Amino acid sequence: MALLLLGLAATAHGQPAPPAPADPSAGIKGRRLAALATATAACHWVGFRYFDRAWYEGQRTDHIRWIYDWSGETYLNLDKGAHFMAGVAMAEGLGTALVWSGVEPLPAALVGTAASWAFLLEIEMRDAYYDQWGFSVPDFTANTVGAALPLLHQLVPRTRAIRAKFSYHPSSLYLDRQQRRQRNLPHTGHLIDDYEGMTFWLSVSPTELLPTWCSSWPAWANLACGYGAHGLHGDNVKSKGPNKRYPELPDAQPEVFLGLDLNTRPWPPHGRAGRWAHGGLQWLHLPSPAVRVTPSWGFYLLYM
Numbered sequence: 001m002a003l004l005l006l007g008l009a010a011t012a013h014g015q016p017a018p019p020a021p022a023d024p025s026a027g028i029k030g031r032r033l034a035a036l037a038t039a040t041a042a043c044h045w046v047g048f049r050y051f052d053r054a055w056y057e058g059q060r061t062d063h064i065r066w067i068y069d070w071s072g073e074t075y076l077n078l079d080k081g082a083h084f085m086a087g088v089a090m091a092e093g094l095g096t097a098l099v100w101s102g103v104e105p106l107p108a109a110l111v112g113t114a115a116s117w118a119f120l121l122e123i124e125m126r127d128a129y130y131d132q133w134g135f136s137v138p139d140f141t142a143n144t145v146g147a148a149l150p151l152l153h154q155l156v157p158r159t160r161a162i163r164a165k166f167s168y169h170p171s172s173l174y175l176d177r178q179q180r181r182q183r184n185l186p187h188t189g190h191l192i193d194d195y196e197g198m199t200f201w202l203s204v205s206p207t208e209l210l211p212t213w214c215s216s217w218p219a220w221a222n223l224a225c226g227y228g229a230h231g232l233h234g235d236n237v238k239s240k241g242p243n244k245r246y247p248e249l250p251d252a253q254p255e256v257f258l259g260l261d262l263n264t265r266p267w268p269p270h271g272r273a274g275r276w277a278h279g280g281l282q283w284l285h286l287p288s289p290a291v292r293v294t295p296s297w298g299f300y301l302l303y304m
Contacts, residue, residue, distance in 0.1 A: 032101040040094070044119070065134035073238045076229040076254050080142040081200030083120065087146025088164050089283065090116035095150055109154040116147040132236065161208035164201070165224070165261065167285040169304045171196035173234060186234040186246060193235040199228035199303075201285045203261040219266040224285060226257035226303075259290025259303060 072080075095112030099105055120143035128135035146164070153160045173180065173187050174194040180187035188194045203224040206214035231252035233239040240251035269278035290303035 028102040029100075033098075036097050036101055040115075059131045061129050061131055064128040065131065066128075067134040067136040068138070069136055070138050071241070073241045073244070074236065075195045075232065076239065076252055077138070078195040078198060078200070078227070078229055080138055081227060082195075082198070083139050083142035084146035085164055085166055085200065085283075087116050087120055087143045088149045090119060091147045092150040092153075095154075106154055109151045113147045113151040117144060120147065158209065161205045163203045163205075163222075163282065165203050165285040166283060167199045167201065167226070167304055168194075169197050170194060171232075173197075173232065186232065186237075186249070188232075188235045190235065196228075196230060196232045199226045199255075199257065199285070201226040201257075201261065203263070203285065205263055205265075220263050222261040222263045224257075224259055224261035224288070224290075226255075226259070226285065226290065228255040228257070229253065230255060253295045255292055256294045257290045257292050257300075257303060259300075260288045262286045262288055 072078075091109075091112040093112075094115055095105075095108045098108035098111055103111070121140070124135055124140050124143070127133035127139075149164070170191075171188070171194055173196050174191060177187040177189060179185075181189075188196070201224045203222045205219070205222050206217045207219050229239075229252055231239065231250060233245045233249065233252065237245035239245075244251065264278060264281045267278075269275045285303075287302035287304050290300045292298040292300070
């Protein structure tokens with residue numbers, strides 16, 4: 001669910017470079033702050049309209065249904081990657097927008113983290129009262145860690161060398177969903193639940209993390225570790241274990257990748273459109289060489 005919120009972060013202009021301090025002489029820019037508040041309220045309304053249509057169709061209960069799904073039997077914990085990414089994206093996007101509105105960087109980061117955490121908690125509380133969902137403690141943990149990362153970047157600048165990124169290619173579970181549904185085969189009804197097509201990455205810039213030791217490392221080349229899965233059994237059904245939806249099919253398997261990642265931060269953008277494009281690229285793992293280390297070895301000249 002959380003991947004809809006990644007769009008907000010494209011306005012962050014590709015930070016994690018330190019945001020420019022607000023101009024003390026200018027103070028809060030009222031019009032910008034009002035525009036930000038309006039846009040945030042609109043995104044909140046549109047987002048929940050989508051959530052209501054996509055998920056909240058089950059039986060509502062009168063008590064919280066607690067879930068401790070640490071084993072990841074449904075999505076092999078890829079959904080936790082989406083929750084983490086959403087927390088990072090909202091906190092960083094809102095924090096940068098607040099600096100644009102005249103707020104000092106540290107208070108902006110604090111507000112961004114708090115607002116991101118509160119919004120994702122609101123989603124989790126809506127889940128909590130539906131028998132099909134429930135309040136997932138692991139999801140809430142991923143939300144919290146993700147929302148806190150931009151604040152950590154502000155407090156400890158060296159950690160800006162570590163970026164959360166995302167890559168996606170539509171899986172057959174989603175592309176062939178109509179035919180699969182008719183044949184009672186695994187399928188995914190909503191693009192936002194197509195976890196089989198998603199890979200979540202942690203991308204590290206050696207020249208930023210260890211500038212003394214890695215001074216000769218090319219600034220455009222990051223090292224990346226990715227996590228994905230194949231063989232999932234569809235949306236919101238168990239894909240492994242004794243209670244999986246399709247017992248005749250093998251368990252889904254996690255995939256771990258090691259590879260390179262293109263770091264576009266050293267290339268400064270030009271113009272407003274260039275800044276938007278540059279900011280959006282910071283969230284994407286662009287096609288790069290990678291090695292799959294589990295469940296079996298494999299080499300990709302360009303992993304999407």
